[in-house]
Amino acid sequence: MPKSMTGYGKLDYVDENYRISCEIKTVNSKVLDVSVSLPYYLSGKENLATSIVSKYVKRGKVHVKINTRFLKPVELKIDFAMARSYFEVLESIRESLNIQSSINLSDILVFREIFHSELDSDEIERLWNKVVKVLENTLEVVDKERQIEGEKLSKDLKKLVDKLMDISNEIEKYSHLLKQEIAKRIKENVEEILPENVELDANQFETAVALIADKADIREEIVRLKSHLNRCKELLNQNNPVGTLLNFLSQEIHRELNTILSKSRMLEISNLAIDGKFVNSQIKEQVQNIE
Structure with missing residues (x-):
């Protein structure tokens, strides 16, 4: 029998290296419309994720949200030039508004742009392979509900x-x-x-x-x-x-x-x-x- 266009599924996966969650919602639409939300370091995989979704869903609006967390230390790099720029801007604001307190390290740390995680291509592929399995398993849950x-x-x-x-x-x-x-x-x-x-x-x-x-x-x-x-x-x-x-x-x-x-x-x-x-x-x- 035909499937419904509405469905929902959410799965979590945890191993010694990663925590991955995938949430999928499908609603009515005249055509297939897939939107995928991925962490920035997996943004290059959006088309692949869309292709996987299209194997399970032929018509409807599909919202896919994938979150990942590393459970092992990840190398971080600091953009000191950007950190200095933020400091100078904050210092300028302090002087202009005649604020007596000085700029602290905590004031700068709120700007996440100064931190960058360095993930090599092998690490990204290992993570992506795990994400694909979680994505496919979630799609199977959604597909069953739609059936x-x-x-x-x-x-x-x-x-x-x-x-x-x-x-x-x-x-x-x-x-x-x-x-x-x-x-x-x-x-x-x-x-x-x-x-x-x-x-x-x-x-x-x-x-x-x-x-x-x-x-x-x-x-x-x-x-x-x-x-x-x-x-x-x-x-x-x-x-x-x-x-x-x-x-x-x-x-x-x-x-x-x-x-x-x-x-x-x-x-x-x-x-x-x-x-x-x-x-x-x-x-x-x-x-x-x-x-």
């Missing part, structure tokens, strides 16, 4: 499609009575207008009925409507991303129901078409959550 939610959505959608198919069958039944209903109404209207001693010309009557019935003929719309509904059923039994196709079909169903409603010459058909549009609006709303 479970997708099954619920598919069951609800199937019920709505079946309900709309029942309405279509009812419309089809009344459509077979359409010509008789038109003939009855024309005859009643003509009898109200014509004098009692004037007889209705049978040929003209049949021609009028045929012309109006042809304009009110909804058989093609019913065939297309049922075809769209059967296609929806097929898609809801697939394991592929079908949300875009289902959304397109719901638009086509809406179009056919509108045409039936505009052509309708029977109150029963009009009421059924309105009911069908309501059910289809529920289908369209649910489809927005399908991948």
Whole structure:
């Protein structure tokens, strides 16, 4: 069955060298939109992370947040030129505002830009390999949740499609009575207008009925409507991303129901078409959550 576009997963990993956490949220979107938040020293891996996500998610907005901590000492370097610049700026502010207290080391240490961790390429690759595993495991958690939610959505959608198919069958039944209903109404209207001693010309009557019935003929719309509904059923039994196709079909169903409603010459058909549009609006709303 199709998957839902909404899901959430969070995993933590700890070994003797690293602590890694990965949090993933997925929400509805017309296309695949992936945003990845990584530590600055892994920023060059953003495209790789996005590529990994795209193997699990085909449609939706995906927010990935990855945090890492080193549990072993990491070499730090100090940018003394920047530290001196900060000191001189702080000293200038102190003199301008006539502040009596002197500038302390703690005043400078708040500026994190003066510290730089030196990670060689081997260290980055070792960390990245760990991150990839945590990312993939988190994506599997999210994917499972999206599968479970997708099954619920598919069951609800199937019920709505079946309900709309029942309405279509009812419309089809009344459509077979359409010509008789038109003939009855024309005859009643003509009898109200014509004098009692004037007889209705049978040929003209049949021609009028045929012309109006042809304009009110909804058989093609019913065939297309049922075809769209059967296609929806097929898609809801697939394991592929079908949300875009289902959304397109719901638009086509809406179009056919509108045409039936505009052509309708029977109150029963009009009421059924309105009911069908309501059910289809529920289908369209649910489809927005399908991948």
